[in-house]
Amino acid sequence: MIEKLHEAGVRSEWAYAGGFASIALSFIAWGVSRAKPSDSKAQSDRWGIFVGHWAPSFFALGVALKLEEIDD
Numbered sequence: 311m312i313e314k315l316h317e318a319g320v321r322s323e324w325a326y327a328g329g330f331a332s333i334a335l336s337f338i339a340w341g342v343s344r345a346k347p348s349d350s351k352a353q354s355d356r357w358g359i360f361v362g363h364w365a366p367s368f369f370a371l372g373v374a375l376k377l378e379e380i381d382d
Contacts, residue, residue, distance in 0.1 A: 312371075316378040325372030329365045336362035 340358030344351070 312374045312378050316375060320375060322372045322375035322379060325368050325375055329368035332361060332364040332368060
């Protein structure tokens, strides 16, 4: 899968950027959910945590792609 992504032109820097973006999006999702009067604090926390869990996947993908780039 990683090789196919690399061949398709996906760069490790994009995956790292996605990881940092998901961290920022986690804070934004949490804040927006907290601002809505209909959502509880627990629901806001769940939204933030859900989006925050994407970051490690993006960072791991970035490392795998970087290793693939090195092998070229």
